[in-house]
Amino acid sequence: MSLVERDEHLTFLTGLLVEAVEGKGRIAVVSGPAATGKSALLDEFAERAHEAGALPLTAIGATEETHLPLGVMGQLLLGAPMPAERRAAVRGLLAAGEDGRRTAAQELTALLLELAERQPLALVVDDVQHADDDSLACLSYLTRRLRSSGIMAVFGRAGRPTTRAVEFLLELLRRPNHHNLVLPLLSPGAVGQLTAERLGGPAGERLAAACHRVSGGNPLLVNSLLDGHLAAVRAATAVEGELTVGDSYGQAVLDLLRRGDPGLLPLAQGVAVLGASGAVDRLLGLDGAKVARGLRELEASGVLTTGGFRHEVARSAVLLDVEAERRAELHRRAAALLHAGGAAAAAIAEHLLAAGPVEEPWVVPVLEEAATLALAEGRVGSAVEYLRLACRVCEDGPRLARIRTALVRAEWRINPSAPTPHLAELTDALHRGHLRPSDGLVLAKALLWHGRFEDARDVLTELQLESELHDPETAAELRTTRPWLRCWYAPFLDYVPEAEEPPRSRALPSTAVSWRLEAATALDSVLSQGPSEQVVAEAERILRSSRLDEMGMDTVESALLALTYGDRAGRAAPWCDGLIEEAISRQSPGRRARLATIRAEISIRQGDLPGAELHARQALEIVPAGSWGVAVGALLASLLTALTAMGRYDEAADQLNLPVPEAMLQSRYGLHYLQARGQYELSSGHLDAALSDFLACGDLMGRWGLDVPGLVAWRGDAAEAMIQLGDQDEARRLLEEQLGMSGPAAPRAWGMAMRQLAATYELRQRPALLRKSADILQEAGDRYELARALSDLARAYHDLGELRRARLTARRAWTLATKCQAQPLTRLLGAKFDWNGAEPTLQEPGAADGILSDAERRVAELAAHGYTNREIAKRLYVTVSTVEQHLTRAYRKLHVTSRADLPTAMASLVRTG
Numbered sequence: 001m002s003l004v005e006r007d008e009h010l011t012f013l014t015g016l017l018v019e020a021v022e023g024k025g026r027i028a029v030v031s032g033p034a035a036t037g038k039s040a041l042l043d044e045f046a047e048r049a050h051e052a053g054a055l056p057l058t059a060i061g062a063t064e065e066t067h068l069p070l071g072v073m074g075q076l077l078l079g080a081p082m083p084a085e086r087r088a089a090v091r092g093l094l095a096a097g098e099d100g101r102r103t104a105a106q107e108l109t110a111l112l113l114e115l116a117e118r119q120p121l122a123l124v125v126d127d128v129q130h131a132d133d134d135s136l137a138c139l140s141y142l143t144r145r146l147r148s149s150g151i152m153a154v155f156g157r158a159g160r161p162t163t164r165a166v167e168f169l170l171e172l173l174r175r176p177n178h179h180n181l182v183l184p185l186l187s188p189g190a191v192g193q194l195t196a197e198r199l200g201g202p203a204g205e206r207l208a209a210a211c212h213r214v215s216g217g218n219p220l221l222v223n224s225l226l227d228g229h230l231a232a233v234r235a236a237t238a239v240e241g242e243l244t245v246g247d248s249y250g251q252a253v254l255d256l257l258r259r260g261d262p263g264l265l266p267l268a269q270g271v272a273v274l275g276a277s278g279a280v281d282r283l284l285g286l287d288g289a290k291v292a293r294g295l296r297e298l299e300a301s302g303v304l305t306t307g308g309f310r311h312e313v314a315r316s317a318v319l320l321d322v323e324a325e326r327r328a329e330l331h332r333r334a335a336a337l338l339h340a341g342g343a344a345a346a347a348i349a350e351h352l353l354a355a356g357p358v359e360e361p362w363v364v365p366v367l368e369e370a371a372t373l374a375l376a377e378g379r380v381g382s383a384v385e386y387l388r389l390a391c392r393v394c395e396d397g398p399r400l401a402r403i404r405t406a407l408v409r410a411e412w413r414i415n416p417s418a419p420t421p422h423l424a425e426l427t428d429a430l431h432r433g434h435l436r437p438s439d440g441l442v443l444a445k446a447l448l449w450h451g452r453f454e455d456a457r458d459v460l461t462e463l464q465l466e467s468e469l470h471d472p473e474t475a476a477e478l479r480t481t482r483p484w485l486r487c488w489y490a491p492f493l494d495y496v497p498e499a500e501e502p503p504r505s506r507a508l509p510s511t512a513v514s515w516r517l518e519a520a521t522a523l524d525s526v527l528s529q530g531p532s533e534q535v536v537a538e539a540e541r542i543l544r545s546s547r548l549d550e551m552g553m554d555t556v557e558s559a560l561l562a563l564t565y566g567d568r569a570g571r572a573a574p575w576c577d578g579l580i581e582e583a584i585s586r587q588s589p590g591r592r593a594r595l596a597t598i599r600a601e602i603s604i605r606q607g608d609l610p611g612a613e614l615h616a617r618q619a620l621e622i623v624p625a626g627s628w629g630v631a632v633g634a635l636l637a638s639l640l641t642a643l644t645a646m647g648r649y650d651e652a653a654d655q656l657n658l659p660v661p662e663a664m665l666q667s668r669y670g671l672h673y674l675q676a677r678g679q680y681e682l683s684s685g686h687l688d689a690a691l692s693d694f695l696a697c698g699d700l701m702g703r704w705g706l707d708v709p710g711l712v713a714w715r716g717d718a719a720e721a722m723i724q725l726g727d728q729d730e731a732r733r734l735l736e737e738q739l740g741m742s743g744p745a746a747p748r749a750w751g752m753a754m755r756q757l758a759a760t761y762e763l764r765q766r767p768a769l770l771r772k773s774a775d776i777l778q779e780a781g782d783r784y785e786l787a788r789a790l791s792d793l794a795r796a797y798h799d800l801g802e803l804r805r806a807r808l809t810a811r812r813a814w815t816l817a818t819k820c821q822a823q824p825l826t827r828l829l830g831a832k833f834d835w836n837g838a839e840p841t842l843q844e845p846g847a848a849d850g851i852l853s854d855a856e857r858r859v860a861e862l863a864a865h866g867y868t869n870r871e872i873a874k875r876l877y878v879t880v881s882t883v884e885q886h887l888t889r890a891y892r893k894l895h896v897t898s899r900a901d902l903p904t905a906m907a908s909l910v911r912t913g
Contacts, residue, residue, distance in 0.1 A: 006041060009181060013045045016179060017052060017152045021120040025146030027175055028154045029128075032183030033301035034260040035220035035252075038156045041183070042124050045154060049122035054152065055080065055115070056122045061130030063262050069101060070094050072125060072135035073108050080115055105138045112142060113149060120150035128168070129161030129261075136168045147177055159261035159297060185217030185302055194219075198226045210243040214311045216302025224252030250317025253303055257318070260301065265318075267294040268303065272318040273330045273351075275308045279337050283330065331355035335363075345369040349386050357393045364394045368403065371410070378586030380413045398436075401429035405439035408446055412553075413588040417627030419446055427455065430462060437463055438477045445554075448489050450629040451663035460495035476510075480517040483524035484554060487561075490704035491666050512552060518542055519558035523565070527706045531566030531745050539563050543575045553591055560598050565710040567746045569605035570781045576602060593622040597631070600638035601672075605748060607784030609820045612642040630661050633669030637676035644680045645784060647823035652680050668706075671697050675712045678721075683824070687721050694718035709742050709749030716749070716756045723759050732760040748785065751776030755789045758796075766796040771865060775875065787816035791825055795832055804903035807833065808864055851893055859886040860894070864902040 009030075016026040032038050046056040059075035074094045078087070090111065096104040115121060125131065125139070143153060161169060172178050186194070191212040196204030207229070215221035228246025232238035257265040270280045281291040298304040309315040319327060335351035339362055349370035352358055367390040374383035387407040394400040404422050411418035426443045429435045435443065440463050447456035463478075478496060485493050522538045539562040542555065556579060563572035576599045583592035596619035603612035616639035625632055636655050643652040656677060664670045678693030698714040701707040709715070715738040719731035735757040742750035754773035758766040770793035777786040790813035797806035810829050817825040829835065852860060855876075862872045869883045876883070887899075894905040 006037065006044075009041055009183070010044060010048065012179075012181065013041075013154065014048055014052070017045075017049055017054060017120075017122060020122075020152035021052065021054060021150055023148060023150055025149040025151045025177060026153070027143055027146060027172055027178045028152075028181055029169065029172060029178070030154060030156045030181045030183065032158060033185065033218065033297070034158050035218055035256045035301065036158075036183045036185060037219050038158060038183055039126050042126050042154060042156050046122060046124050049124075049152070054120040054122040054150075056124060057112075058124045059126070059131075059135075061125065061127040061132075063130050066130055066132055068132055069098075069134045070104070070108070070132065070138070072128075072131045073105070073138050076123060076125070077108060077111065082115075086111075101134055105134060105141065109138050109142045109145075112151070113145060116150045121152070123151060123153040124156075125154070126156040127158065128155040129157045129159060129165045131165060131168075133164045136164050140168055140171055143172060143175060158259075159264065160293065185300075186212070186215075186219060186222060187217065188212045191215070191217060191222055194222055195226065198223075198230065206241055207243045214243065214245060214249070216299075216305065216310060218256065218302030220252050220256055221249065221302055224248045245311050245313045247313070247317070249311065250313045253309075253314040254317055254321055256301060256303060261294075261297070263290070264294055264298060267291060268298060268318050269322050270330065271295070271298070271304065271308060272315045272322075273327075274334045274337070276304060276306070279334075279341070282337060283333050328355050332358055336360070339366065346373055346382075349382075349389075353385055353389060357389070359393060364390050364396075364399065364403075367393075368406075371406065375410060378588070380410055380587045383410045384414065397429065397432060397434040401426065401434040402436065402439060404429070405435070405442050408442060411590075412446070413590045415590050415623055415627055416449060416594075416629065416631070417623070418590075420450060423447060423450070423452070423455075427459065430459060441477055441481050444481075448492070448667070449631060451661040453492070453663050453666060457492065457495055460492060463496070476513045476517065480513060480520055480554075483520040484516070484558065486705070487520065487523050487527055487558070487668060489667050490706060512555075515542055515545065515555045516552065516558075519555045519562070523558040523562040526562045526566045527708055527711055530708050530741065531568070531710055533745075536563060536566050536568050536571070539566070540571065540575070543579075553594060557594065557598065560595075560602075564598065564602055564605060565708070567605075567710055567748045567780060569602045569748075573599070573602050573606065589622045593619040594631075596622070597635045597638070600642075601634065604638050604641055605782060607782040607786065607816075607820055609642045609646050609784060609822060612638050613646075616642070625658055630664040630667045630669050632658075632660055633664045633667070633673035636660070637669075637672035640673075640676040640680060644676070644683050645824070646821045647827075649680070649684065656680065665700070668711075671700060671706075671712050674700075675714060675717060678717055682717070682721055682724075687725050691718055691721040691725070694721060707741075708746075709738050709753070710746050713738060713749045713752055716753050719756050719760075723756075728760050732757065735760070747776050747780035748782050751780055751782075751789065752785055755785070755792060758792060763796060763799055767793060767800070767866065770796060771867070783816050784820045784822055787813050787820060787822060787825055790816065791829055794829070798832060805864065805866060808903045808906055852890055856886045856890045856893070859883055860890040860902060860906060863887060863890075863899055864906045 013028060013030075016028055020026045030038055030041060042058075046058055049056045057076045057079050059072045059079075061072055065071045070093075077090050077094075082090070090108070093104040093108055112121065112123070123142075128136075128139075131139070139153070139155075142151075146153060155169075155172070157165075157169065173180075188209065192204065192208035195208045195211050198204070199207065211222060211225050215225055225243065225245060225248075228248040229238060229244045231246060231248070232244035238244045254265075257268050266284060267280070267286075270284045274280055274283050276295055278288075280286075280295075281288040284291070295304065299306075302310070303314065304310065309318070322330070331351040331354040335348050335355060335358065338348045338351065345366050348366050352363060352367065367386045371383040371386040371390070374380070374386065384407065387403055387410060390403045391400060391407060394403055404426055408419035408422050408426070411422075423443065423446055426435060426439070430440050430443065440459055444456045444459040444463070447453075447459060482493060482496050485496060518538065519542050522535050522542070525532070525535050539559040542559045560572050560576055560579075563569070563575070576595055580592055580595045580599065583589075583595055596615045600612045600615035600619065603609075603615060616635055619635055620639075625636075628635060636658065640652050640655045643649075643655065660673065664673060674693045674697040678690040678697070681687075681690035681693065694714045694717045697712055698707070698718065701712065701714065715734040719734045719738075722728075722731035722734070735753050738749060738753040739757065742753060744750070751773045754769055754776060758769035758773065761769065770789055773789040774786060774793060777789055790809055794806050794810035794813055797803070797809060810833055814826060814829050817829070858876060859872055862875065863869075867875070869880050869887070872883045873880045890902075894902075896902060896905050
């Protein structure tokens with residue numbers, strides 16, 4: 001009730017009091033929902049009555065005193081001034097037994113009329129609906145005799161009255177001197193005034209609508225909301241422009257419910273469990289009409305709106321107020337009611353979670369269905385909870401094994417280490433014959449991830465039973481597992497039997513299994529035979545076909561890595577970024593971390609060293625290193641490679657000091673780790689240790705049949721170590737092998753080998769090889785390796801005395817190295833060219849547009865680097881004549897007369913551009 005409304009009501013009641021003082025007795029009933037300011041209004045009226053010369057006599061009805069005879073009359077009379085002997089007589093009348101109570105009531109009423117003859121009376125009875133029957137009889141007798149007395153009787157009521165109180169109030173309606181005053185909930189405008197007073201003008205205007213929506217206009221709830229919001233503002237936890245609904249609001253809702261009819265709180269508890277549906281009466285075992293009246297009353301008080309509570313804070317407060325055993329019982333009843341009514345599995349499952357184990361035959365199927373739907377909707381945490389509860393109540397061995405396998409898969413999406421406690425139980429289920437072969441493969445993969453290779457070997461061996469190969473789905477799973485194992489855990493390939501192709505008459509495997517098989521086969525092809533456009537197109541088709549949840553992580557990882565190891569990092573990056581966003585939206589932190597690991601590897605192959613560090617550290621933040629199992633090798637490899645290339649050797653050493661599973665070297669992850677460790681050792685001057693790691697990596701790749709440069713270009717790394725150790729011949733042999741294995745289909749490995757090979761030739765032969773390397777690496781999209789090739793080319797030019805070309809090439813290398821944050825490379829260039837501080841870098845393409853056109857600039861830059869007209873024409877896909885025309889115009893604009901002047905002119909153009 002606003003201040004304006006309160007003043008209007010007080011004025012109205014005061015006017016009636018004036019008439020009563022004049023001998024025209026008046027009756028008023030003030031009603032309204034609980035906590036709308038009724039009691040405060042009556043208290044203030046009593047004060048005004050005293051100021052007006054009337055004697056205020058007050059009483060309050062209470063549910064605890066409903067059966068206390070003459071309780072309300074006692075409150076009225078014992079508050080009146082009277083001689084001691086009269087007060088003693090009143091006490092005697094109030095204590096009269098049942099036989100003398102009728103006479104006592106008449107005498108007490110006569111006493112009030114006698115008091116009114118001496119001084120006008122203002123009788124104020126709040127919560128009259130809870131008054132005892134004997135007091136109501138007295139008040140009824142009194143109100144029939146008020147018309148010519150100096151008495152003003154004001155009764156406050158809220159909620160549902162007792163049967164006798166209903167009769168009393170209906171009787172009052174028939175009195176000609178009766179007046180009814182209804183206190184409504186606050187209007188939006190009144191709430192706006194209140195918020196403006198409490199919060200200040202601008203904030204009050206912004207939050208008024210939300211405050212009215214959550215409170216329903218109930219003054220108690222409005223003030224509790226404002227109290228909570230102001231507390232949040234003081235604690236600096238409030239969000240600008242948003243109403244903070246705190247615990248004070250929930251407590252106010254409980255207070256309001258306790259003030260009202262005793263039946264409202266249990267009803268509100270039922271609504272908190274089941275919502276304001278038609279089944280609340282059955283949930284609570286109450287009469288439907290009674291529940292309907294109660295729901296209307298709760299809506300009228302501002303606690304409920306159509307469908308339930310106005311805010312979750314209120315619902316939570318009401319639920320928490322219920323004793324735990326009673327709350328669980330309500331949820332059990334709710335689950336049974338919803339199941340009987342054919343409700344959605346997710347709604348039933350939520351009640352089952354709150355109820356605890358329920359031993360009914362329908363419970364496990366409902367939880368399984370709810371988990372399946374939750375996973376499809378990206379609610380992984382909910383799915384995990386449903387499956388955990390299903391495991392607790394399921395007593396069927398094979399079904400329990402299936403549920404536990406689903407739980408392992410779901411928990412893996414959140415944290416790969418979470419399923420560890422289930423692995424022993426699933427292994428036991430396998431031995432008992434309760435685990436399906438496809439689920440056994442899931443168990444084997446989990447054991448391999450955690451480095452439990454002996455256990456995984458036992459599981460794979462047990463899956464080789466001949467009878468299992470007759471099942472088409474199992475055969476398809478086994479066909480999928482073989483190429484997957486070859487790419488991840490090659491030493492275990494012998495433990496998975498070859499599965500024959502099913503006859504055409506047999507049922508085809510599921511779409512998910514088919515995708516896994518196609519993706520694993522594509523990756524296997526890249527790692528065993530090298531990349532091809534056909535395989536790359538197949539990987540992209542798989543990624544384009546479906547969403548993350550439909551494909552599964554095995555499929556996603558295989559397809560992404562087929563692109564990555566197939567020297568198509570630039571095409572893999574956007575797919576990976578999109579899948580990471582999907583993992584975030586679908587609440588799958590474990591999947592997000594695994595995708596971030598792949599994204600770090602992609603960044604390494606793009607020469608994006610800061611990006612690789614960012615993605616690797618994000619993966620470690622989501623899933624700590626200790627939870628990665630053997631897969632930590634790939635993650636640490638990307639981080640270690642990036643830190644080493646950026647010259648942050650102390651941080652790189654910290655990563656090397658992290659413990660890793662010994663079993664890691666029996667997996668693909670170990671190959672990456674050996675390479676990264678070797679590169680760190682090479683940069684630190686530990687040449688023998690570096691060479692040992694590179695050769696060990698190559699030995700494993702050869703034994704596993706995965707010896708392709710796209711996976712790990714170990715020959716080039718080993719050759720660099722050999723060159724520094726003085727073994728040029730062996731280095732050249734390894735590099736020529738790598739060149740023969742790479743070619744145009746694997747441009748990154750090809751370009752890297754070309755750069756490394758140049759170091760084994762005489763100085764005058766190096767520029768041609770290094771220019772070719774730079775061309776290839778630019779096409780491959782690896783900025784860091786391109787910067788290394790250009791740096792080597794600049795130094796070769798410098799040592800050959802071609803200083804202009806050297807300086808122009810060095811600036812290009814400097815620019816790229818700076819973007820990659822490759823400090824060792826920038827320091828090397830600075831030392832070679834005697835640069836102090838930051839050297840001016842090349843402008844981005846287009847900076848010289850005002851002098852040279854794009855085509856002229858591209859031709860002039862290539863010519864400055866020593867390319868012939870024919871070579872330029874081939875690179876730019878134009879004719880030699882076109883190249884000559886562009887060069888002629890470039891000469892004129894740059895004021896040069898020969899090709900030899902181009903490096904200086906282009907460098908000058910860069911500085912002034």
